[in-house]
Amino acid sequence: MARDLTCIICPRGCALHIDGELNVTGNACPRGAAYAKQEVTDPRRTLTSTVKCRGKLFRVCPVKTALPIPKDKVSPAMDEVNAVEILPPVHIGDVVIKNIAGTGIDLVATRDIEE
Ligand code: SF4
16 A cells, blocks of 8 residues: 655655555655655554652653564553663663563663662
């Protein structure tokens, strides 16, 4: 099925068109074609959020998925994010939830919290 999309890879925001055979037009560079094909065949999003933290100064810790996860896994992933609570110390890149929502991708901390 043909679709019109706006490329979100860079600020230029090219207006893309992809047909049912995955031919892409409107892209000013190859990254736009790759984005359109990915968006039509396997849409993914990087999940960014916060988890509860039992720190002295910080009650939440920012987190993100190490890679984009399938769009239909964002909601179950958020259920896991909302259910978890961590204890400091935590460091940038520490795995907070392994294999979130069965995606094979980890949720990692994006801030250092020492105590
Ligand atoms: S197609 Fe290329 S130039 Fe156009 S918005 Fe996407 S990344 Fe930027």
